[in-house]
Amino acid sequence: MTDFDVIVVGAGPAGSAAALVLARAGKRVCLLERGPFPGSKNMYGGVVYGRILDTLIPRWWEEVPVQRWVTRRGTVVMTDEQALTIDYRTTAWGQAPYNGATTFRADFDAWLAEKAERAGAVLVCSTTATGLLRDDTGRVTGVRTDRPEGDLTAEVVIACDGVNSFLAKEAGLYLHPEAEHFTLGAKEVLGLPRDEIEKRFNLTGREGADFEIIGCTQGIPGGGFVYTNLDSIAVGVVVSVTGLAEAKARPEELIAGLKRHPMIAPLVEGAELKEYSAHVIPEAGFDMMPELTCDGMIVAGDAAAMCLAAGIWLEGVNFAIGSGKAAGEAAVDALAVRDTSVSGLVGYRSRLEAGFVLADHKKLRAAPGLVMSNRMQQAYPALVCNLVEGLFTVTNPAPKPGLVSLGRRELKRAGVKIRHLVRDAITAGKTFG
Amino acid sequence: MSGRNPSTPPYDQTMPSAAPPATAWAPVSFEARMATVDFRVGARAHITVDGDSCRGCTTKACVTACPANLFVPTSDGGIVFNYEQCFECGTCYLVCNTEGALSWTYPDGGHGVVFHRS
Numbered sequence: 001m002t003d004f005d006v007i008v009v010g011a012g013p014a015g016s017a018a019a020l021v022l023a024r025a026g027k028r029v030c031l032l033e034r035g036p037f038p039g040s041k042n043m044y045g046g047v048v049y050g051r052i053l054d055t056l057i058p059r060w061w062e063e064v065p066v067q068r069w070v071t072r073r074g075t076v077v078m079t080d081e082q083a084l085t086i087d088y089r090t091t092a093w094g095q096a097p098y099n100g101a102t103t104f105r106a107d108f109d110a111w112l113a114e115k116a117e118r119a120g121a122v123l124v125c126s127t128t129a130t131g132l133l134r135d136d137t138g139r140v141t142g143v144r145t146d147r148p149e150g151d152l153t154a155e156v157v158i159a160c161d162g163v164n165s166f167l168a169k170e171a172g173l174y175l176h177p178e179a180e181h182f183t184l185g186a187k188e189v190l191g192l193p194r195d196e197i198e199k200r201f202n203l204t205g206r207e208g209a210d211f212e213i214i215g216c217t218q219g220i221p222g223g224g225f226v227y228t229n230l231d232s233i234a235v236g237v238v239v240s241v242t243g244l245a246e247a248k249a250r251p252e253e254l255i256a257g258l259k260r261h262p263m264i265a266p267l268v269e270g271a272e273l274k275e276y277s278a279h280v281i282p283e284a285g286f287d288m289m290p291e292l293t294c295d296g297m298i299v300a301g302d303a304a305a306m307c308l309a310a311g312i313w314l315e316g317v318n319f320a321i322g323s324g325k326a327a328g329e330a331a332v333d334a335l336a337v338r339d340t341s342v343s344g345l346v347g348y349r350s351r352l353e354a355g356f357v358l359a360d361h362k363k364l365r366a367a368p369g370l371v372m373s374n375r376m377q378q379a380y381p382a383l384v385c386n387l388v389e390g391l392f393t394v395t396n397p398a399p400k401p402g403l404v405s406l407g408r409r410e411l412k413r414a415g416v417k418i419r420h421l422v423r424d425a426i427t428a429g430k431t432f433g
Numbered sequence: 434m435s436g437r438n439p440s441t442p443p444y445d446q447t448m449p450s451a452a453p454p455a456t457a458w459a460p461v462s463f464e465a466r467m468a469t470v471d472f473r474v475g476a477r478a479h480i481t482v483d484g485d486s487c488r489g490c491t492t493k494a495c496v497t498a499c500p501a502n503l504f505v506p507t508s509d510g511g512i513v514f515n516y517e518q519c520f521e522c523g524t525c526y527l528v529c530n531t532e533g534a535l536s537w538t539y540p541d542g543g544h545g546v547v548f549h550r551s
Contacts, residue, residue: 034539034542034543035543035545035547036473036547039548040548040549041545041546041547041548042548042551043548043551044551104550104551105548106548106549125543126543127542128541146542147542164523166539179527179528182523182527184498184522184524186500187551189551232550241498241524241527242527242528244497244524244528245492245497245498249497250497250502251498251500252463252466273461273466273469274469275469275470275549275550275551276466276467276469276470277470277520277551278501278520278522278524279520280522280523280524280527
């Protein structure tokens with residue numbers, strides 16, 4: 001008999017969701033976490049969209065550890081000296097069932113892991129899974145850990161071991177990760193008094209703001225963000241790993257550049273650095289996903305590149321929970337029919353395809369490439385800002401220019417041909433439409 | 434008629450600039466920046482760098498890309514690496530173009546970086 005029915009590696013949102021589903025189904029589950037507590041290795045770039053929790057934890061919003069509920073979402077297009085913001089706010093997002101929340105992963109991930117633990121999963125922290133156990137046929141039969149006599153056997157291993165997933169690589173599911181598919185997120189959490197945050201961001205109570213920014217990464221493909229916690233704000237950048245290397249730029253200097261921007265500087269003035277953090281993100285979505293299963297193993301969350309980086313939609317924790325939940329359900333089904341081979345685990349992919357996880361990723365598969373393209377990163381932010389500046393700058397005594405002539409002028413200045421614009425518009429229309 | 438250029442009325446010269454100061458927050462040294470992070474340093478170096486392999490590397494991309502600034506070029510063209518303040522992010526092995534220069538594992542359980550409010 002195996003030590004457990006299922007071993008889940010990584011007590012992030014994917015792993016804890018999987019373990020919760022399995023424990024509720026009465027399975028013997030071990031949830032392994034290499035950090036001293038769940039969430040201790042994790043950081044993110046700003047908002048947890050919680051509705052995937054509706055099916056797992058009814059009225060989750062009454063207990064989830066939240067910093068603020070995002071009621072103000074700004075989408076910002078920026079150059080060094082300009083900024084155009086689509087600033088949307090609604091009271092609806094400040095009421096149940098809410099839309100998005102800011103949180104600390106050390107709190108959020110620990111909360112979700114505790115749910116799994118209370119349902120009967122065995123949470124083992126401070127334990128690194130160092131490799132896979134496999135039988136003669138190559139079938140995964142468990143994991144090796146760095147505890148003395150730390151081999152653990154199971155019918156199914158669910159690898160939720162994060163973006164670097166050594167387990168998925170060892171299983172041969174993810175043999176050649178390309179550096180081009182990854183971004184680096186670097187973030188500062190800056191302390192400010194609560195009332196000062198509310199004044200600067202026009203918030204009351206637990207209302208929160210989230211600004212997602214393009215054009216703020218000094219020509220390196222990527223973007224930036226500013227969001228509010230209760231008594232701190234987070235400012236960060238997400239940049240192409242290869243772009244960062246080529247530019248020979250320092251991540252913290254990119255953050256400093258964003259903080260100096262005339263739109264951002266007043267928001268962060270006088271704030272004191274509380275925690276600096278960094279993490280790699282699987283950015284390329286559908287096109288970088290590994291094989292999702294092999295005999296005896298399922299891959300979920302960032303380990304399977306489930307994070308969604310689609311420009312206007314930047315989501316990850318919800319995709320991790322969604323994929324972890326599907327992995328847990330598929331494992332329950334496979335155990336019921338005593339077939340945990342690839343064919344027994346086929347319910348994983350079908351669940352992902354039937355739900356938002358793979359539906360969104362498939363639909364938005366062109367989005368990461370479009371968002372990270374040179375035109376989207378550099379030409380368009382300048383073009384749009386200049387266009388709006390031309391529109392609202394009163395040039396008396398010269399009469400107002402028409403929109404068409406303004407548009408022609410700015411296209412020319414940005415070096416963008418009409419055919420490029422049309423091509424990108426068609427790609428964007430197909431992707432986001 | 435004063436004959437003045439209408440685009441530069443005199444009050445432009447006396448109005449205070451609306452531009453914000455260049456740095457509205459105190460600059461933080463890199464050492465102070467890293468001191469904000471909780472590291473539970475293990476006895477084993479989870480990442481090792483073969484400095485000899487690095488001598489032939491022309492890009493040394495790890496030196497600038499590492500968010501914790503842990504890769505230090507040496508005068509003889511090699512690299513030394515300090516594992517103690519590592520975020521365990523993976524940027525270094527992704528940008529490394531020298532086969533075998535980096536060996537990368539996670540720290541032993543319970544060790545390494547611990548984020549509290551990120």
